[in-house]
Amino acid sequence: MKGMTRRKWLVAAGATTALAGTTDLFGQDKPMNDRRYDFQDISPRELIQRRHLPNVELITQDNQKVRFYVDLVKDKRVVIQFMFARCKDICPVITHNLAKVQRLLEGRVGSDIFFYSITLSPEEDSPRDLKDFAKKHGAGAGWTFLTGKPDDILRLRKSLGFFYNDPKEDADRNNHSGMLVVGTEPLMRWAMCQGGADPKWIATVIRTEVDAPLMGSVDGIKQVDPAVRVLTPKTMDKDVPPMHVHRN
Amino acid sequence: MAHISKRNRRKERETQQALNNRLELVKEGFTRRDLIKIGLMTAAGVLIPKSGLTHAQVASSNYGGGGCYNGCDLGCSPQPNAVFVDPLPIPPQLPSRPLTDPGLQFGAPPQLFPNNTINPATGLPFEGRGQFNGTLRPGTDFFQFFNQYPTQKYFVQRMRANTNFRITSDTNIPAQTIWGFNLGGSDPSDVATFPAPTIVTNYQQPWVVRRFNELPTQSQNGGFGVPEMSTHLHNFHSAPESDGGPCRWFFRGQYFDYYYAAQQAGFASTHQPNGDINESLSTLWYHDHRMDHTAENVYKGLAGFQLMFNQFDTGNETTGFRLPSYPQFDIPIILTDKLLDHSTGKICFDTFNFKGLLGDVQLANGTFKPFLSVNKRRYRFRILNGGPSRYYELFLTDPLSTGTVIPFWVIANDDLLPTPLQVTSIRLGVAERYDIIIDFNQVKNLIGSHTKVRIENRLQQDDGQGPSCNIFSAGQGTSCVEFQIGAAVTDASVDPATHPQFYQLPSIITPRITRNFKFDRDNGQWVINNRFANCNDLRFTIQQNSAENWNLSNPRNDWEHPIHTHLEQHRILRRSNNGGRYSSYSGSSSYSRGGCPFGGGGAGISTQFPGVPNVEVSRKDTTRLQGEEDVTTFSRFRDFVGDYPIHCHNTVHEDHAMMLLFQVQPNVIDNNQNP
Numbered sequence: 054m055k056g057m058t059r060r061k062w063l064v065a066a067g068a069t070t071a072l073a074g075t076t077d078l079f080g081q082d083k084p085m086n087d088r089r090y091d092f093q094d095i096s097p098r099e100l101i102q103r104r105h106l107p108n109v110e111l112i113t114q115d116n117q118k119v120r121f122y123v124d125l126v127k128d129k130r131v132v133i134q135f136m137f138a139r140c141k142d143i144c145p146v147i148t149h150n151l152a153k154v155q156r157l158l159e160g161r162v163g164s165d166i167f168f169y170s171i172t173l174s175p176e177e178d179s180p181r182d183l184k185d186f187a188k189k190h191g192a193g194a195g196w197t198f199l200t201g202k203p204d205d206i207l208r209l210r211k212s213l214g215f216f217y218n219d220p221k222e223d224a225d226r227n228n229h230s231g232m233l234v235v236g237t238e239p240l241m242r243w244a245m246c247q248g249g250a251d252p253k254w255i256a257t258v259i260r261t262e263v264d265a266p267l268m269g270s271v272d273g274i275k276q277v278d279p280a281v282r283v284l285t286p287k288t289m290d291k292d293v294p295p296m297h298v299h300r301n
Numbered sequence: 302m303a304h305i306s307k308r309n310r311r312k313e314r315e316t317q318q319a320l321n322n323r324l325e326l327v328k329e330g331f332t333r334r335d336l337i338k339i340g341l342m343t344a345a346g347v348l349i350p351k352s353g354l355t356h357a358q359v360a361s362s363n364y365g366g367g368g369c370y371n372g373c374d375l376g377c378s379p380q381p382n383a384v385f386v387d388p389l390p391i392p393p394q395l396p397s398r399p400l401t402d403p404g405l406q407f408g409a410p411p412q413l414f415p416n417n418t419i420n421p422a423t424g425l426p427f428e429g430r431g432q433f434n435g436t437l438r439p440g441t442d443f444f445q446f447f448n449q450y451p452t453q454k455y456f457v458q459r460m461r462a463n464t465n466f467r468i469t470s471d472t473n474i475p476a477q478t479i480w481g482f483n484l485g486g487s488d489p490s491d492v493a494t495f496p497a498p499t500i501v502t503n504y505q506q507p508w509v510v511r512r513f514n515e516l517p518t519q520s521q522n523g524g525f526g527v528p529e530m531s532t533h534l535h536n537f538h539s540a541p542e543s544d545g546g547p548c549r550w551f552f553r554g555q556y557f558d559y560y561y562a563a564q565q566a567g568f569a570s571t572h573q574p575n576g577d578i579n580e581s582l583s584t585l586w587y588h589d590h591r592m593d594h595t596a597e598n599v600y601k602g603l604a605g606f607q608l609m610f611n612q613f614d615t616g617n618e619t620t621g622f623r624l625p626s627y628p629q630f631d632i633p634i635i636l637t638d639k640l641l642d643h644s645t646g647k648i649c650f651d652t653f654n655f656k657g658l659l660g661d662v663q664l665a666n667g668t669f670k671p672f673l674s675v676n677k678r679r680y681r682f683r684i685l686n687g688g689p690s691r692y693y694e695l696f697l698t699d700p701l702s703t704g705t706v707i708p709f710w711v712i713a714n715d716d717l718l719p720t721p722l723q724v725t726s727i728r729l730g731v732a733e734r735y736d737i738i739i740d741f742n743q744v745k746n747l748i749g750s751h752t753k754v755r756i757e758n759r760l761q762q763d764d765g766q767g768p769s770c771n772i773f774s775a776g777q778g779t780s781c782v783e784f785q786i787g788a789a790v791t792d793a794s795v796d797p798a799t800h801p802q803f804y805q806l807p808s809i810i811t812p813r814i815t816r817n818f819k820f821d822r823d824n825g826q827w828v829i830n831n832r833f834a835n836c837n838d839l840r841f842t843i844q845q846n847s848a849e850n851w852n853l854s855n856p857r858n859d860w861e862h863p864i865h866t867h868l869e870q871h872r873i874l875r876r877s878n879n880g881g882r883y884s885s886y887s888g889s890s891s892y893s894r895g896g897c898p899f900g901g902g903g904a905g906i907s908t909q910f911p912g913v914p915n916v917e918v919s920r921k922d923t924t925r926l927q928g929e930e931d932v933t934t935f936s937r938f939r940d941f942v943g944d945y946p947i948h949c950h951n952t953v954h955e956d957h958a959m960m961l962l963f964q965v966q967p968n969v970i971d972n973n974q975n976p
Contacts, residue, residue, distance in 0.1 A: 090379045090473050092646040097524030100372055100642060105653050143824045214653035217825065218764055219859060230825030232655060232957065240519040242527055243652040244593045245957050247826040250833035257837070258593065261435055265529055266519035268425060268435070268552040 098241055102127075105212050106238070109205035111171070114184040114198040121209060125197070126238050130166045130263045133234040134248055135215050137174035137226065138186040146249060147231050148190045153252035155193055158259065163195020166263060171209060173229055175200045214245075235262045242266060373649035378641040378661045381469035381669045385755075385783040389671040391632060392605060395484060395498035397454045397508075404457040404485060404511060411452065411509045411558040414443045420554065429514070429551020430542060430558060434592075434836050435529070442542035442549075445941055446569070450562040454508040456500060457485030459515045460530055460603065461493040468639070468648075468662070469669040475646045478523045479602035480516055495667040496635050497605025500587065501627070504611040505575060507563040513556045525597040525650040528553050533590035534607060535732060536582060536715060536870060536922040538566045541943030544867055547592040547960065548836035548944075566869050569940040570846040576940075579804040580920070582609050582716055582870075584633070584683040584734045592836060596658070596689045596952035597650050602667075604687055606633040613804070614717065622803055623795035624712070625681040625738070630794065632673070632680060636729075636758075636781055637664050637687040655825070655957045657690035657765020663758070665782045672783040677742045678792035681712070684756075688731035689952040692768040692861070692925075694760035694899070696726045696775065697739070699748045700783075703776035707747055707754060710738040710797035711904070716870065716920040717804055721797035724902035724916060728760065730863030730925040732950040735916075738797050741786050755780040765953060767861030767928060770897040806920065809872060809935050812850040816841070817975050819854045820862050820926060820949065820959065827949070827959035830975050834958035841976035843938045845967040850874070851934045856881055858928035859894055862954060865923040867945035868965065871936035873924055876912035881929040896928035923950050938965045 108122035119125060134151070136144040148170070155162045162168055170192075172178040183198035192198070200206070210216060215230045217223040231248040235258065246258045369377035400410060408427030409416045415431035417439065426432075431442045459482070466479045481493030502508050516528035529552055533545035542549070543559040551557045562568070565576025589595060589603035608627065610616045616627035625631050638660030642649040651658055665671055686693055697707035710721040713736035727735045744754055759778035761771040795801045821828050832840070843849060851871075853864055858881055878896055901914035910918055917924075926932055948960035963976070 090646055092379075092475060093644050095645055097522075097647075100645070100649070101524060101652075104372055104651075212653070214651075214655055215825070218656065218766065228824060230655075231823070232825055234653065237519075241522055241524050242519055245653075245655055246593070247833045247958060249823065249826055251835055251838065254833075254835040254837060257434060262593075265435055265527070265552070 098239070101241055101243075105214075107205075107208055107212050109201060109209055111199040111201040111205070112180055114180050114187055116180045119197075119199075125167070125169060125199075126236070128239050130237045131169060131235075132166065132259060133169045133171065133213060133236070134232070135173050135210060135229055136170050136186075137172045138178045138182040139174065140227070140229075142227055143229070143231050143249070145190070147233075148186075148192075150248060150250075150252045150255060151196070151233075152191045154256045154259065155196060157252060157256035162193065166195070166259065168192075168196035170196070170198045171206065172198070172200045173206070173210070173226055175203045175206045235259055237263055237266065240266055369643045372642040372644050373640050373651055374643070375640065375659050375661050377643040378639070379474065379643065379646055380662065381474045382471040383469045384670045385672045385780075387470050387668050387671045389632075389634070389673040389782055390496075390666045390668055391628065392494065392496040392499045392666065393484065394628065395456050395458065395500045398457055398485060400455055402455070402457060402485075404459075404487060404513070405455055407556065411455070411511060411560065413447045414440075415558075423552075423554035425552055425555055427555065428557060429555040430549075432551060433548050435550065435552070444542060444560040445540040445943075446562045447560055450507045450564065452509050452560065453506045454502065456508065456510040457513070458482045458498070458510060459485065459487070459491070459493075459513040461515050462517050462521070463493045463495075463602075465492075466495065466602070466667070468664055468667060471669075473646075474641070477648050479648075480526055480528075480598070481602040482512070482605060493602070495602040495604070496633070497587070497603070499605060499628075499633060500607040501616075502561075502563065502607065502609055504563055504565060504581060504609060508561055510559045511556050512559065514551055514553050516553055518553070523647070525652050526601040527591060527594045527598065529591050529594070530557075530598075530603070531590045531592075532557070532559065532587055532603075533867075534559070534561070535586045535588060535865075537561060537585055537607075537609075538564070538576075538580070538582070538869060538940070539867075540941040541945060544945065545587070545590050546867065546944070546946055546962075547590050547595070547948075548962075550591045564940075566937065566939050571937075571939065577807060578611075578613075579807045580870075581611050581614065581804060583614050583713055584608060584685070584715070584736055586635070586685055586687075586732075586734070588687075593956050593958060596956050597652060599687070599952055600637075600639070600648075600650050600658075600689055604635065606635070606683065606685070608633070608683070618792075618794035622801065623793065625679050625794040630678070630680050631683070633683040633685065634665050634756075634782060635667075635685045635687040636693060637667070638662065638691050639664060654765065654953060657767075657951050657953045659691055659762060659765050663779050663781055665756075670780060670783070672785050674787055675741050675784050676787050677745055677789035679738055679740045679742075679794045679796070681736055681738055681794075683713075683734060683736050684727070684729065685734045686729040686731050688950070690731065690765035692728065692730055692760055692762055693758045693781075694726050694728045694768075694772060694902075695781070696757050696759055696778075697744070697754050698757040698775050698780070699751055699754050700776065700780075701751045701753075702748065703774070705747055707744055708903070709740075711902075711916050712736045712738055712797065712803070714916050714919045715922050718916070718919050719805055720800050720802055722904040722916055723797070724904045726759070726902040727916065728899040728902065728925070730861070730923060730950065731952065732863055732865055732923045733925070738794075739784070740796075741784065742789065742792075745786055752786050754784050754786070756782045756784075765951070766859055767894075768897050770895050806872065806918070807937075809874070810848050812935065813844060813847040814972060815850040815852065815974065817852045817854065818947070819856065820864070821856055822860070827954060827957055829947075829959065829961050832961070834960040836962065838962065839944055839964045840961045841963050841973050842969045842971040843963060843965045844969060844971075845942055845965050846937070846939050848935065848937045851936070853924070853926050853932045853934065854879060855926045855928065855930050858896055861897070861928055862926045862949040862951060862959065863923050864926050864932075864947065865950040866934075866936065866947050868938055868941065869936050870920045870922045871924070871934040872919075873913050873917050873921060873932060874910055874935055875931075875933040876927075877931050879929050879931045894928065896930055898927045898930070899925070942966055
């Protein structure tokens with residue numbers, strides 16, 4: 054409650070005086086003639102950044118200070134997940150999966166795809182702990198482990214969608230989300246993938262997410278993005294199941 | 302009239318007050334933690350006192366970012382000013398085209414095998430059929446039954462962006478960019494619309510739809526949407542190559558031919574050569590089904606109706622079942638709820654939300670609170686919940702006399718019932734459809750001198766996980782459409798009160814096997830029988846033309862899932878509360894919301910099928926799996942072979958990835974009961 058002024062108290066108290074009732078707030082069936090909106094022209098990319106990709110300061114396993122948006126995400130293809138070094142249950146499974154995925158992506162991690170693992174226990178996970186964890190699981194170049202101030206980590210976790218509505222469930226660290234966020238920031242393309250899934254499938258999803266936007270054209274001009282290798286559809290998925298037997 | 306305006310003025314004041322409170326709190330630098338400390342908010346983000354600064358406004362707000370200042374939040378959308386002044390748009394009918402149409406001749410005309418010749422302009426195969434996960438599997442996905450049931454009708458559609466789409470005539474709300482389907486023309490003036498053009502087809506008249514992906518590049522998506530498409534014809538009896546499943550998406554610059562044999566289920570097995578008439582389908586819809594991105598793509602506008610007619614359900618009220626004539630008195634309505642970004646007024650979507658997304662701007666056929674002028678006679682409305690995550694319980698409300706109970710008739714859910722049932726409400730999970738008959742002559746008798754009734758959603762829902770158990774009082778929910786009742790006109794349609802008989806329900810036979818499917822969460826990841834989704838993992842094999850019972854279980858009481866099965870529809874045999882005994886996570890008892898089951902809408906619970914509302918003794922393709930509930934279904938898997946999905950149709954859950962794939966093959970016995 055630091056910095057709580059009398060003014061704040063009054064405003065807050067005012068909010069409690071509103072009438073209670075069971076109505077659907079959004080059901081206004083009458084026009085509200087005094088409504089005028091002063092909309093701004095903000096790019097959708099910037100809106101996503103403001104809402105989901107806060108530029109909080111983090112510390113890498115090598116003790117480097119980095120900014121989440123500017124240094125880690127902006128203009129990049131990223132895979133983001135949460136873990137903590139002492140996690141016994143789910144983290145080893147998912148980290149092990151990601152290590153396999155890293156190999157399956159054949160040198161692309163650190164080249165045009167970046168992995169980020171962010172600790173849920175910034176109070177106890179020092180950069181050194183994270184470094185040991187990374188080493189133990191065979192994390193290679195291009196895979197960064199991050200800690201930071203608890204408030205910043207919490208904000209990051211919520212901004213990226215890694216929270217539950219049930220407060221008890223949300224507070225249970227051992228039940229934390231095993232999802233992976235897979236994004237291509239400049240293209241505003243974001244997906245989620247299950248970290249517990251088959252590593253081959255995770256690799257397929259990541260490869261598809263980052264390469265599919267480069268496929269095809271409508272105007273006859275192929276998209277060109279020199280930053281990324283263009284793969285033909287034939288090589289996008291290396292784990293295609295056998296064809297089905299169709300009769301006709 | 303007086304008390305209505307009073308109520309709304311009060312609401313208006315409260316809303317304004319809420320916004321002021323909120324903005325002031327934000328301006329004053331309150332953090333969420335402050336609010337929790339002073340007891341205004343619980344840790345879950347539920348604001349304790351209500352109505353002004355409501356729980357819903359805060360519940361989904363972005364942590365630490367100051368709520369509405371960060372845009373895309375429930376309770377923060379700018380509300381359009383035009384209420385019941387814009388007409389309900391009726392989607393145009395998609396014209397069929399001669400095979401000589403340039404669109405159908407591009408590359409090659411529709412053919413048995415995919416046209417995988419490389420288009421030099423794109424470097425990709427002309428046609429996307431034959432690709433799986435975006436990867437070509439040469440020699441696959443030729444059309445089953447293509448030669449036995451020759452194509453009689455051809456359609457073309459082009460998926461495009463429309464940058465000048467309006468959800469309201471209120472010019473304070475800016476034009477929106479949507480992605481949608483057009484009428485098939487190549488000219489830029491043939492713009493995409495929402496809802497997409499209605500496709501009208503007839504049984505025993507096989508058809509092809511060629512769809513071109515002419516969407517903008519990924520970076521032009523306006524914040525959400527991926528331009529890789531797979532168009533699913535929801536509930537049609539389709540072969541996998543034409544089903545538009547999650548893994549068969551195609552790229553910009555490609556086309557994809559969808560061929561439909563147009564026969565009822567059983568046509569190549571139990572009821573050759575045209576299928577079981579009692580499996581005739583009526584109200585279908587088509588929508589994007591791109592793996593991991595369905596929610597944002599459908600939300601962006603890629604959805605429309607397809608209506609099937611035959612010799613009984615004819616679209617002409619003087620023949621067959623004599624249901625109200627299409628299109629004049631047979632009107633499809635898709636309900637969708639949107640969020641508008643607080644700072645730009647543009648439709649926004651939260652791609653980082655994996656729990657489910659609610660909107661606070663309620664649209665019907667893409668328009669905010671529209672009206673429809675109707676005559677004093679019977680109408681057939683085909684009502685579809687277009688998602689992404691909201692549940693509806695719809696009532697008819699006289700806004701001037703909210704206490705008046707106005708019954709109507711259900712004739713279909715998701716397909717035609719044996720005979721109409723009178724109800725006072727219907728409940729729809731995402732993708733469920735109800736065909737209802739409203740007799741405005743009788744409505745007029747009930748409401749006296751009043752002339753308007755509204756379809757009102759009275760089901761309270763505070764987050765994307767599922768509905769609450771609360772039904773708002775009449776007039777306190779969200780009105781979706783207003784009917785303005787005019788003069789009487791001729792009505793040759795059948796009176797549902799005379800109990801006309803439609804199709805009989807298809808017979809239920811002894812299943813070859815009963816399989817169990819538990820829809821649960823594992824560390825925030827959706828699992829079915831504790832396993833994860835994967836396009837490359839066909840989890841079990843069903844013997845072609847066999848029947849199975851499936852037990853669907855939801856161990857949680859704080860989540861609800863509309864479960865959709867492809868290939869053939871199912872019957873619901875039983876609903877029962879399981880008391881959460883399988884729960885993988887004990888959770889917080891304080892957060893419990895109960896199972897919130899649908900009470901039947903006034904038409905009662907079946908005496909034959911335990912726990913099943915009478916309006917659900919029907920042919921279903923999407924069944925709500927309510928909190929802590931076990932549901933047993935019966936289905937057959939006839940005629941086609943290949944892979945199909947089962948998935949949750951809360952499209953946000955579907956994308957993350959509450960889904961599995963199975964396959965149907967002849968001569969394979971797979972007895973895995975927990976696949």
